[in-house]
Amino acid sequence: MDYFLQTIVYGLATGAVISVAAVGLTLSFGVTGFINFSYGEILTVAAYTTYALTQAGMALPLAALIAIFMGGVVTFLVARGFFEPLRDRGPLALLITGVGVAFVIQSLVQMAFGGSPKPFPLPLMTPWQIGEVYIPKLQVIILVLAIVCMIAVHALLRYTLMGRTMRAAASNDALAKLSGLNTRRIIGGTWLVSGLIAGLGGVLLASSQGNMSPTLGFNFLLVVFAAAMLGGIGQPYGAMLGALVIGLGIEFGAAYVSADYSQALAFGVLIVVLLVRPSGFLGKPSLATAGGAS
Amino acid sequence: MTGWLLFGAFVLTNALIYGILALGLNTQYGLAGQANFGFVALFAAGAFATTLAVLPPPDSPEYVGTYEIGFGLPWGAALLVAAATAGGVALLMGLVCLRLGGHYLAMVTFAMAQVFASFLANEEWITKGQFGISPVPQPLRDQVDEASTYIYLYLGLAAVVTLVAYILAERAGRSPFGRVLRGIREDEVAARTLGKAAGAFKLKAFVLGGVLAGLAGAVWVGSIGAVHVGQFIPVVTFNVWLAVLLGGVGNNRGVLLGALLLVLIRESTRFLEGVPFLADLAASNASFLPSLRYVIIGLALILVVRFAPQGVLPERLRKRVQPDLTADESAPVEPVQVKA
Numbered sequence: 046m047d048y049f050l051q052t053i054v055y056g057l058a059t060g061a062v063i064s065v066a067a068v069g070l071t072l073s074f075g076v077t078g079f080i081n082f083s084y085g086e087i088l089t090v091a092a093y094t095t096y097a098l099t100q101a102g103m104a105l106p107l108a109a110l111i112a113i114f115m116g117g118v119v120t121f122l123v124a125r126g127f128f129e130p131l132r133d134r135g136p137l138a139l140l141i142t143g144v145g146v147a148f149v150i151q152s153l154v155q156m157a158f159g160g161s162p163k164p165f166p167l168p169l170m171t172p173w174q175i176g177e178v179y180i181p182k183l184q185v186i187i188l189v190l191a192i193v194c195m196i197a198v199h200a201l202l203r204y205t206l207m208g209r210t211m212r213a214a215a216s217n218d219a220l221a222k223l224s225g226l227n228t229r230r231i232i233g234g235t236w237l238v239s240g241l242i243a244g245l246g247g248v249l250l251a252s253s254q255g256n257m258s259p260t261l262g263f264n265f266l267l268v269v270f271a272a273a274m275l276g277g278i279g280q281p282y283g284a285m286l287g288a289l290v291i292g293l294g295i296e297f298g299a300a301y302v303s304a305d306y307s308q309a310l311a312f313g314v315l316i317v318v319l320l321v322r323p324s325g326f327l328g329k330p331s332l333a334t335a336g337g338a339s
Numbered sequence: 340m341t342g343w344l345l346f347g348a349f350v351l352t353n354a355l356i357y358g359i360l361a362l363g364l365n366t367q368y369g370l371a372g373q374a375n376f377g378f379v380a381l382f383a384a385g386a387f388a389t390t391l392a393v394l395p396p397p398d399s400p401e402y403v404g405t406y407e408i409g410f411g412l413p414w415g416a417a418l419l420v421a422a423a424t425a426g427g428v429a430l431l432m433g434l435v436c437l438r439l440g441g442h443y444l445a446m447v448t449f450a451m452a453q454v455f456a457s458f459l460a461n462e463e464w465i466t467k468g469q470f471g472i473s474p475v476p477q478p479l480r481d482q483v484d485e486a487s488t489y490i491y492l493y494l495g496l497a498a499v500v501t502l503v504a505y506i507l508a509e510r511a512g513r514s515p516f517g518r519v520l521r522g523i524r525e526d527e528v529a530a531r532t533l534g535k536a537a538g539a540f541k542l543k544a545f546v547l548g549g550v551l552a553g554l555a556g557a558v559w560v561g562s563i564g565a566v567h568v569g570q571f572i573p574v575v576t577f578n579v580w581l582a583v584l585l586g587g588v589g590n591n592r593g594v595l596l597g598a599l600l601l602v603l604i605r606e607s608t609r610f611l612e613g614v615p616f617l618a619d620l621a622a623s624n625a626s627f628l629p630s631l632r633y634v635i636i637g638l639a640l641i642l643v644v645r646f647a648p649q650g651v652l653p654e655r656l657r658k659r660v661q662p663d664l665t666a667d668e669s670a671p672v673e674p675v676q677v678k679a
Contacts, residue, residue, distance in 0.1 A: 079442060080442045080445075080446060127641060127645075130645065131644070131645065134644075134648070136374075136441040136442050136445075137374055137441075137445075138644045138645075138648065140374070140376075140442065140445050141577075141580060141584065141640055141644050142640070142641050142644050142645070144577050144580075144637075144640060145636075145637040145638065145639075145640030145641035145644070146637065146641065147637070148574075148577070148633050148634070148636055148637030148640070149633075149634050149637035149638060149641070151633070152630040152631070152632075152633035152634045152637065153630070153634060155626050155630040155633075156624065156626070156627050156630040156631060156634070159624050159625075159626055160625075160626035160630075267446075267449065267450050267453060270446055270450075271450070274446075303461075305457070305460075305461040306457060306461065308453070308457060309453070309454045309457045309458070312450040312451070312453055312454050313454060315446075315447070315450050316435060316436075316447055316450060316451065316454075319439060319443055319447055320435065320438075320439075
């Protein structure tokens with residue numbers, strides 16, 4: 046029983062990390078309509094930025110903030126420079142370009158920092174103990190940060206002008222343009238937000254794993270994508286739900302089935318979802334109606 | 340001088356292996372329009388099937404005591420086993436994935452290849468996991484004494500298999516079967532309206548692509564006489580994509596040329612060690628030059644898609660109408676001129 050509860054604790058934390066990353070991915074999909082294959086690399090960039098800044102003597106929270114900001118800026122620049130010129134060229138051109146960008150960023154990180162794993166600069170924290178179940182402080186912090194991030198995304202979509210225009214562009218790009226919205230700016234803003242969330246996801250991922258390598262984000266991309274798909278791609282609240290399921294699935298799979306196949310299990314879920322219910326858990330509401338009708 | 344010749348033969352053999360892979364992907368994507376991002380799984384299936392087929396069984400005198408499974412088949416049979424196994428994996432992959440389109444097909448095939456890779460890495464009784472299997476008997480190795488002569492002989496063998504693969508791909512493309520596939524690629528609804536079972540056609544093209552990838556796997560194992568799960572990483576898939584895009588989607592000669600260009604680009608990065616400034620950096624970081632190679636591959640993917648989407652040798656269609664394969668599907672198509 047304690048083992049079961051312990052697995053739930055880890056599953057929730059893993060799910061929290063995935064949910065942050067999945068919301069960023071699904072947000073950019075909702076507005077731009079394509080899957081950014083280089084999304085994982087933004088997580089890597091943020092993790093390594095945090096590492097480099099703390100090595101230079103900066104305090105961890107400040108370094109993490111700058112890293113998150115870096116994630117947003119890099120995503121914005123990549124999208125403006127590489128994705129937007131190909132917007133009307135069909136899915137394959139964008140997918141392949143995304144793969145190319147992923148290779149370039151991942152290899153540049155490896156050239157700068159080397160291929161061997163680097164420790165994520167975390168202070169030592171003793172876990173809380175409730176009965177026989179250990180609740181690590183780190184996992185609680187991750188969970189709290191993830192929830193804060195979710196609330197922020199909700200508020201952005203629901204209450205701000207930018208969020209409303211994003212939802213408008215997601216639901217009907219042409220109509221949004223006709224209504225006088227500057228869709229180029231909206232899309233740019235979406236990339237920025239998606240990148241900021243990816244940055245947070247990268248910091249959380251590296252801290253939950255304790256170390257990082259240049260393939261950190263690339264290896265995580267499919268897990269994130271599985272969560273986004275499971276919830277219904279383009280739908281932020283679905284992504285949160287999907288992430289929770291995938292996170293618990295990975296930890297329970299590792300604990301009770303086979304640790305070797307825990308990732309494969311997540312991809313198996315992805316494949317089954319796509320075949321059985323391609324619209325995911327939440328067929329509606331999409332990004333267009335996220336945050337309630339308004 | 341002989342050093343350079345040997346290096347040239349080695350590079351050409353690699354180009355031929357990538358050429359067979361590119362023919363396979365070109366059948367799946369160029370002909371049938373199915374973007375497979377998990378192509379490396381089919382290559383791996385062919386490679387491991389070949390290994391199991393040609394390894395001597397434990398009770399034979401040639402057995403060297405490294406591996407428990409081995410059928411001791413001749414290489415000719417091993418090629419068939421590789422083709423059948425990879426074709427079978429492609430059939431499974433296609434049955435599961437082909438009803439999806441665009442992004443989803445790409446992501447799911449990518450995911451399936453990852454599942455297959457973790458299967459290979461974990462099922463050590465088949466693959467010996469991180470240890471790999473070595474040595475694997477090479478074809479006709481006992482016919483020549485010199486290791487260097489064998490490299491030339493092997494280049495010839497690889498060329499023969501490539502020719503067979505080319506004829507297979509070309510015949511499929513030029514037959515009525517190929518014309519239907521192009522029709523489905525351009526407008527699936529129109530093809531269905533004409534009574535063509537689009538799903539079955541796509542699946543057959545997918546399996547044929549798998550068969551070619553299986554042959555490539557066999558040629559790969561024979562060329563180095565060893566196999567290891569680490570050889571079949573996602574990067575391989577995108578190398579093949581680069582070869583197809585560079586050469587010209589839909590053109591079999593083009594993709595062979597693309598494979599040669601790909602291998603030349605990759606090998607030319609070896610000479611970067613000679614650049615003084617880079618040599619200093621490489622000395623301090625062992626992964627510097629291999630990473631630089633991936634940067635170049637990544638940049639090539641970006642640039643080809645952006646500036647030369649038709650590749651070096653674009654697909655030649657018999658009609659005068661040359662549809663822009665890269666264009667948005669919703670864009671209006673020019674009316675076909677019918678000759679009276």
